[in-house]
Each structure stands twice: as structure tokens, then as C-alpha cells.
Amino acid sequence: MELELGDRIAVTKEGVRREGVLMPSVSGHVVIKMESGYNAGFDPERSAVELVAKGKAPMVPTPPPLPRREGLAKVSILSTGGTIASKVDYRTGAVTSRFSAEEIISSIPELLEIANYDGRVIYNILSENMKAEYWQVLAKAVASEIEKGADGVIVTHGTDTMTYTAAALSFMIKTPVPIVLVGSQRSSDRPSSDAAMNAVSAAAVATSDIGEVTVVMHGTDSDDYALVHRGTRVRKMHTSRRDAFRSINCHPIARVNYRNRDIEVLGEYRRRGEAALEVREKLEPRCALVKYFPGAEPDILDYYIRSGYRGIVLEGTGLGHVASDWIGSISSATEAGIPVVITSQCLRGRVCDRVYDTGRDILAAGGIEGGDILPEVALVKLMWALANAPTVDEAKRIMMAPLAGEISASTPTTV
Amino acid sequence: MELELGDRIAVTKEGVRREGVLMPSVSGHVVIKMESGYNAGFDPERSAVELVAKGKAPMVPTPPPLPRREGLAKVSILSTGGTIASKVDYRTGAVTSRFSAEEIISSIPELLEIANYDGRVIYNILSENMKAEYWQVLAKAVASEIEKGADGVIVTHGTDTMTYTAAALSFMIKTPVPIVLVGSQRSSDRPSSDAAMNAVSAAAVATSDIGEVTVVMHGTDSDDYALVHRGTRVRKMHTSRRDAFRSINCHPIARVNYRNRDIEVLGEYRRRGEAALEVREKLEPRCALVKYFPGAEPDILDYYIRSGYRGIVLEGTGLGHVASDWIGSISSATEAGIPVVITSQCLRGRVCDRVYDTGRDILAAGGIEGGDILPEVALVKLMWALANAPTVDEAKRIMMAPLAGEISASTPTTV
Ligand SMILES: N[C@@H](CC(=O)O)C(=O)O
Numbered sequence: 001m002e003l004e005l006g007d008r009i010a011v012t013k014e015g016v017r018r019e020g021v022l023m024p025s026v027s028g029h030v031v032i033k034m035e036s037g038y039n040a041g042f043d044p045e046r047s048a049v050e051l052v053a054k055g056k057a058p059m060v061p062t063p064p065p066l067p068r069r070e071g072l073a074k075v076s077i078l079s080t081g082g083t084i085a086s087k088v089d090y091r092t093g094a095v096t097s098r099f100s101a102e103e104i105i106s107s108i109p110e111l112l113e114i115a116n117y118d119g120r121v122i123y124n125i126l127s128e129n130m131k132a133e134y135w136q137v138l139a140k141a142v143a144s145e146i147e148k149g150a151d152g153v154i155v156t157h158g159t160d161t162m163t164y165t166a167a168a169l170s171f172m173i174k175t176p177v178p179i180v181l182v183g184s185q186r187s188s189d190r191p192s193s194d195a196a197m198n199a200v201s202a203a204a205v206a207t208s209d210i211g212e213v214t215v216v217m218h219g220t221d222s223d224d225y226a227l228v229h230r231g232t233r234v235r236k237m238h239t240s241r242r243d244a245f246r247s248i249n250c251h252p253i254a255r256v257n258y259r260n261r262d263i264e265v266l267g268e269y270r271r272r273g274e275a276a277l278e279v280r281e282k283l284e285p286r287c288a289l290v291k292y293f294p295g296a297e298p299d300i301l302d303y304y305i306r307s308g309y310r311g312i313v314l315e316g317t318g319l320g321h322v323a324s325d326w327i328g329s330i331s332s333a334t335e336a337g338i339p340v341v342i343t344s345q346c347l348r349g350r351v352c353d354r355v356y357d358t359g360r361d362i363l364a365a366g367g368i369e370g371g372d373i374l375p376e377v378a379l380v381k382l383m384w385a386l387a388n389a390p391t392v393d394e395a396k397r398i399m400m401a402p403l404a405g406e407i408s409a410s411t412p413t414t415v
Numbered sequence: 416m417e418l419e420l421g422d423r424i425a426v427t428k429e430g431v432r433r434e435g436v437l438m439p440s441v442s443g444h445v446v447i448k449m450e451s452g453y454n455a456g457f458d459p460e461r462s463a464v465e466l467v468a469k470g471k472a473p474m475v476p477t478p479p480p481l482p483r484r485e486g487l488a489k490v491s492i493l494s495t496g497g498t499i500a501s502k503v504d505y506r507t508g509a510v511t512s513r514f515s516a517e518e519i520i521s522s523i524p525e526l527l528e529i530a531n532y533d534g535r536v537i538y539n540i541l542s543e544n545m546k547a548e549y550w551q552v553l554a555k556a557v558a559s560e561i562e563k564g565a566d567g568v569i570v571t572h573g574t575d576t577m578t579y580t581a582a583a584l585s586f587m588i589k590t591p592v593p594i595v596l597v598g599s600q601r602s603s604d605r606p607s608s609d610a611a612m613n614a615v616s617a618a619a620v621a622t623s624d625i626g627e628v629t630v631v632m633h634g635t636d637s638d639d640y641a642l643v644h645r646g647t648r649v650r651k652m653h654t655s656r657r658d659a660f661r662s663i664n665c666h667p668i669a670r671v672n673y674r675n676r677d678i679e680v681l682g683e684y685r686r687r688g689e690a691a692l693e694v695r696e697k698l699e700p701r702c703a704l705v706k707y708f709p710g711a712e713p714d715i716l717d718y719y720i721r722s723g724y725r726g727i728v729l730e731g732t733g734l735g736h737v738a739s740d741w742i743g744s745i746s747s748a749t750e751a752g753i754p755v756v757i758t759s760q761c762l763r764g765r766v767c768d769r770v771y772d773t774g775r776d777i778l779a780a781g782g783i784e785g786g787d788i789l790p791e792v793a794l795v796k797l798m799w800a801l802a803n804a805p806t807v808d809e810a811k812r813i814m815m816a817p818l819a820g821e822i823s824a825s826t827p828t829t830v
Pocket residue numbers: 081082083084125126127128157158159160161183184185186733736771
């Protein structure tokens with residue numbers, strides 16, 4: 001039996017039979033899209049597969065070339081994967097999981113009112129598989145779109161690690177135009193999908209005056225407005241809600257009214273054209289984020305030292321603490337030229353290691369106070385600082401001063 | 416020159432002179448309490464110390480024995496340290512950093528209207544130094560107070576790791592009476608201190624009908640009400656705000672109106688007397704909490720496996736993911752009989768590893784879905800489950816079912 005992508009098939013494993021549409025798979029597994037909207041993968045060696053009905057491939061007719069309207073801004077859409085890139089496939093039951101600008105735009109016609117688009121697929125991965133070298137490729141791709149004249153760039157991305165990628169682009173690129181990361185928490189074949197509203201809001205921001213790296217996602221669980229978060233200040237704070245993304249320790253930059261696409265400014269931002277394009281994409285990938293927990297053995301920190309890591313971000317407790325028996329290992333790291341940056345697992349608020357004994361001991365051992373930076377953002381910044389500073393001491397100084405809005409001298413108490 | 420605790424002294428180090436009251440110190444450092452309310456410690460070998468004025472020790476007159484009022488409930492206060500235990504010292508400039516029930520009560524006379532108290536000092540540490548064996552000693556001390564007839568127990572504790580200790584007591588003790596953890600974010604010599612309101616609210620809960628382990632802390636940044644959080648559902652979400660403690664993935668159990676001490680119930684709870692006292696304080700301390708980050712090498716997980724850890728909680732991304740190249744290490748852990756419990760760094764929401772490929776691979780490798788449990792609570796629960804279950808398989812089953820309100824079958828969407 002010759003199965004083709006798009007065929008309706010049934011897979012039986014351990015007595016359980018499941019039907020769905022055959023999807024592409026890179027894992028060697030048989031992957032089907034089920035009625036529920038979810039995919040399931042099966043080891044072909046351990047399941048019986050039968051054809052239920054031939055698919056009517058090609059299920060999505062090749063969309064007509066995108067209309068170009070005079071006078072609209074030019075926006076590049078770079079796709080990296082994630083749920084938002086599965087949009088068209090999922091809705092139509094079609095089987096290509098490759099995003100194309102044509103496909104996303106034909107499914108969200110409102111986008112056409114906002115800009116003319118060029119699209120490129122950079123990656124097609126779940127964002128939990130992102131890593132430093134992918135951020136570098138992405139940064140160069142974004143920059144090349146800007147060089148080619150894009151008035152704004154939209155990066156579609158999985159939500160899981162969008163925090164980290166947004167931070168990476170923020171540190172790597174000085175941008176004259178908006179660079180907007182957008183994703184979706186629910187794939188677009190689900191009635192509650194957030195993909196369309198997020199994409200439209202992202203396009204509004206990409207054509208706006210906000211010349212920064214931002215994340216644009218639902219602001220509430222309804223379809224009323226999206227929030228525009230600074231790329232270094234945003235965190236996924238819920239596994240599944242549409243309004244999972246929250247600015248931490250600062251106000252969002254703006255909100256986008258979905259109905260009329262008006263942008264209401266809520267905070268300071270760098271304006272379009274203020275900065276000239278500059279890309280410094282070097283990163284030191286041998287950095288680690290280590291979360292402290294009560295009773296954690298100092299050997300955990302020693303492991304990173306002896307394994308040749310070049311920088312460590314500690315996620316301590318409260319104002320930035322670890323147990324006293326970790327102090328020796330912080331000293332060892334410092335002596336070995338490995339910066340240890342202190343952040344807090346509270347996430348909100350700021351580290352201050354001058355209040356309690358433990359904190360003062362950490363500073364004496366060479367720990368670097370991260371201020372009100374997010375632990376995840378501190379990790380990415382440390383990768384950047386170590387690769388771009390001439391010395392470790394200079395990298396440490398970079399960690400303590402704001403580079404892309406990720407730290408402030410005082411944290412507003414209302415966020 | 417003979418310096419005594421309580422003396423006003425000046426310490427000069429690298430040309431900077433600081434004055435303050437000489438405080439006790441276990442580190443061998445000279446510790447002074449400065450005007451700002453903060454302490455500073457100095458290496459005596461590298462600083463010059465001079466006497467400014469003799470202290471009028473004993474600065475706190477021994478308080479009169481506590482009045483006992485007929486008809487009031489009997490509450491035991493167990494002190495473990497932290498900012499709240501520094502209360503009396505800091506306000507008076509007195510130098511004993513040992514808490515005594517007499518001292519705290521004489522400084523907060525309202526407490527006397529609520530109950531009669533017995534006090535014991537269990538530890539006097541900053542809570543970043545807590546660990547599993549201290550939780551065990553504490554659990555036994557709490558149980559012995561209940562056996563001796565306490566109608567409620569208050570545990571004063573540093574805020575840094577209160578989340579973990581509250582979870583530990585929740586799993587270790589089935590209690591017929593309220594067990595209330597309370598702390599303070601600001602020491603009581605600061606005008607904005609939250610110590611008094613938190614202590615009074617804790618006493619109200621300790622004499623209430625709420626027969627559970629709870630955390631009672633400020634609900635807002637004002638002195639209006641305190642929230643009563645379930646011990647397994649609460650997290651410190653801000654480094655310094657008085658309302659740092661938040662229930663995650665469930666509603667707080669109640670709130671305490673500070674003005675009249677009325678308790679307004681907000682959610683379900685186990686009533687006083689419903690459970691008989693039972694203490695199972697065994698823990699497997701060789702468990703680790705590992706936070707995943709993009710690009711993290713699978714060897715990080717292997718380190719814990721080869722170092723003899725017995726259980727691992729992964730703080731994954733989104734619905735509970737790690738990169739595909741971690742799957743092999745999860746399998747290795749599983750094969751070595753080391754449970755790997757999957758939680759999410761989003762903190763809010765629930766893990767669901769059946770949606771995306773990565774998640775399904777994690778499940779196939781033996782990963783255990785943590786539902787909507789907090790990562791920190793999962794760590795403590797895993798320590799408990801491994802020590803109290805007859806087999807690793809049984810421990811895994813324990814991890815998936817609620818034991819003390821830490822997981823629910825569905826997470827309310829409004830929290
Ligand atoms: N796991 C997916 C989830 C999403 O796209 O929302 C990803 O981050 O790629």
C-alpha cells in the first residue's frame with residue numbers, strides 16, 4: 001500500500017485504533033493529525049497502519065501570487081516554526097508543514113490591508129529545539145531583510161523559547177525598523193486560535209514607529225487587544241493561555257486594538273529610524289542557567305566550572321541568594337575567570353545582595369548582581385557579552401549596565 | 416579595647432567609615448546594624464574598628480512573663496530565622512538575634528487578644544540555608560507541639576525558601592490543626608515592615624477552622640488584608656514587595672481582614688479536626704531541580720545521573736518540553752530507575768506532553784507529567800515520594816496523583 005501525505009489513515013497500536021490525516025514527519029514516525037486538532041506519532045515498527053481514504057492532494061491549491069498594493073509598507077516575514085507556522089496545514093488538513101507567506105496571508109486576508117509581504121522560511125522547528133547558533137543565523141537573516149529595504153520584519157516563532165530568541169535578537173541587532181516576534185499558543189485549526197489576531201497585530205507593529213525588537217501576543221484571553229512587549233522584558237507565564245506573555249519588571253511598550261489596529265503607547269520606546277542597522281551576532285554558547293534549590297550541592301556549580309563553561313547565571317532565591325556552602329564555588333568560578341551573574345527565581349523585582357549576610361558573601365566571592373533582569377535574559381546577555389567584550393572584566397561591566405532595556409536602575413513598583 | 420554586643424562602633428575599611436551597633440555574628444566577621452536598618456559585615460583583619468559609645472546592654476529588658484488569658488486558644492510559635500525573627504533586635508537596636516515568643520508578642524500586643532502562646536527556637540538561619548534534614552527536624556517539632564495540645568502552630572520562616580518548606584510540611588504532616596508559615600519581607604525596624612500584620616493574620620488563621628499547612632502573607636502592598644495560601648500552591652513572585660506571595664494555579668484559601676481579623680473563605684479547605692495527626696518525615700534528599708534552557712547540553716542531565724541522584728525534576732519550556740537531544744538522557748535516567756518529572760518554567764498552567772512531538776518523545780522516554788504542580792513543589796514531593804514509596808514505580812504513581820492539594824485534574828482558567 002502506497003500512503004501519501006494527506007491520506008486519511010488508521011493506526012492501531014496496542015489495540016487502540018486512531019484515525020487521522022497523514023502528516024509529514026522528520027522523526028521516522030508515522031504522524032497523524034486527529035479530529036481533536038492534535039497530532040500523534042507512532043513507531044511504524046510497533047503499529048499497524050491502514051488506508052481509510054485517499055487524500056485529495058494537493059489539498060491546498062497553490063495560492064495566487066500575492067497582490068501588491070501601491071503605497072503600503074514592505075514587511076518581511078521570516079518563519080522559524082512553532083504552532084503559528086502550522087497554521088495553514090492544520091486548518092485545511094493539508095500536509096505541507098512549510099510555511100509560506102502566501103499561505104499565511106491567504107488565510108488571514110486582513111493582513112493585506114496593512115502591508116505588502118515577502119516571506120522566507122528560516123527554520124521549521126519547535127522552538128524548544130532553538131539554540132545559540134540558530135539565533136545567529138536568524139539575526140543575519142533579519143538584518144539582510146532590513147538591508148534589502150524591509151520597513152519591518154516579522155519573525156514567526158514557537159512560543160516556548162520566544163523569550164530567549166527575542167532577547168538574543170535584542171542584543172545582537174541595533175535596528176532602524178520594527179522587528180516583531182509573534183507566535184500562537186493554539187494552532188489555527190482550533191476555534192480558539194490566537195494566530196490570526198497575533199499576526200495582524202504584529203503586522204500593525206511592524207509598520208509602526210516602534211523601532212525595537214518586540215514580542216506581540218494576546219493581551220487578554222479575548223480577542224480585544226494584543227500587547228507589545230520589549231524583547232528583553234517579556235516572559236511566557238502560562239503554558240496554554242492566549243495571554244501567556246507578560247512584560248516583567250516594566251510596562252509593555254504599547255497595545256494594539258484588534259478592531260481598528262490602533263496602537264496605544266504605554267511606555268517609552270526607540271523610534272523608527274533612530275538607530276542605524278548594526279549586527280553583532282557573536283555569542284559564547286558555553287553559558288548555563290542554574291536554578292538554586294534548598295539543599296542543592298555546591299558540586300552542581302563545580303560541574304559547570306570543570307566542564308569548561310565560560311559563564312554562569314544563577315537563579316537564586318529572594319533578593320539573590322544561595323546557601324552559604326555555595327560561596328566557595330562562586331569564588332572558584334570567579335577565580336577561573338567565569339562570571340557568575342546573580343538573578344532571582346522570584347522573577348519579579350530586583351536582586352540586591354547588600355541586605356543579608358548571604359548576599360554580601362556572594363558579592364565578596366565575585367558574584368555579579370543582575371539588577372532586575374530576567375534570568376533567561378541574563379543567560380542570553382552573558383553569551384553576548386562574553387563573545388563581544390575584549391576581556392572578562394569588560395563582559396562583567398556589560399552585565400551590570402543596560403544594553404537593550406533589559407535592566408533599569410529602579411524597578412517600577414506597579415509591574 | 417573590649418567591644419561588647421550592643422556597643423556603637425565605627426568600622427573603617429578602604430577609607431570608608433561606617434557606624435552602627437555591634438551585632439552578633441557566626442561568620443567571624445564584625446557585623447554592624449546601620450541607621451538604614453541594614454547590616455554590614457567586615458573582615459576584622461582588613462578593617463579598623465573603634466568604639467563610639469558603650470551600648471546600654473541589656474538593651475531590651477527581659478520582658479515580663481506572657482499574660483495568659485482564660486478561654487483563648489493555645490498556639491505554638493516555632494521560629495526558624497529569617498527577617499521576621501530579627502524583629503525585636505532590629506527595632507530596638509538590641510543585639511540578641513534569637514527570637515523568643517515573649518519578645519515578638521511584647522512588640523505586637525494585638526497578638527495577645529487572639530491566643531495564648533508558647534514559643535521555641537528551632538533554627539536561627541536565613542532560609543536560603545534550609546535543606547531537607549532541617550525540614551525533617553521542623554516537621555517533628557511541629558508534630559510534638561500538636562501532640563502536646565497546641566490548637567495551632569505558627570512557623571516563622573525566612574521568605575526566600577518558604578515555598579519549599581511549606582510544601583515539605585504539607586507532604587510530611589497530616590494535621591488536625593492549622594500549621595501556618597509566616598515571614599516578613601522587611602524587618603520590623605523599617606516603617607514599611609510587614610511583620611506585625613503578617614504575624615497577627617497568621618495567629619488568626621492558627622486559631623481558625625483551616626486545618627491545613629498554609630502560608631499567610633500580605634495580599635496587597637497595603638495593610639488591608641493577608642492571603643491564606645495552600646502550602647503546596649504558593650510561590651514567592653517578587654523579591655521585595657510585601658505582597659510577593661501568590662497562589663499559583665489555584666485560588667487562595669481565604670483572606671484575613673487585618674482590621675477586624677475576619678477570615679473570608681475563598682476556596683475549599685480541610686477543616687480542623689478532619690484529619691488525625693500523622694507524620695511521615697522521611698525524605699530522599701538526593702533529588703535535583705534542573706531548569707532547561709535553549710542549547711542546554713544533555714550532559715547536564717547526565718551529570719545528575721552519574722552523580723547518583725535518585726530523582727530529577729525538569730523545568731521544561733511551555734507545555735513541558737526540552738530539546739530533542741535530551742530525550743536520550745531522559746531514557747537513561749528512566750532506565751537507571753531515576754524518575755524524571757516534567758514541569759514548566761511558565762509556572763502557570765499545566766504540563767501536557769501529548770500535544771507536540773517533543774512532548775510525546777519525552778513521555779516515550781519515561782518522563783512523568785507533573786500536571787499543574789509548581790517545579791519547586793515537585794522537587795519536594797519527589798524527595799518525599801522516593802523515601803516513602805516501596806518502589807520507584809509506586810513513587811512515580813504518587814507523583815501523578817494529588818497528595819496535599821498540589822495537583823488538580825484541571826486548572827481553573829482564572830488563576
Ligand atoms: N512547542 C511549540 C509551541 C508553540 O509554538 O506555541 C514551540 O514553541 O515551538
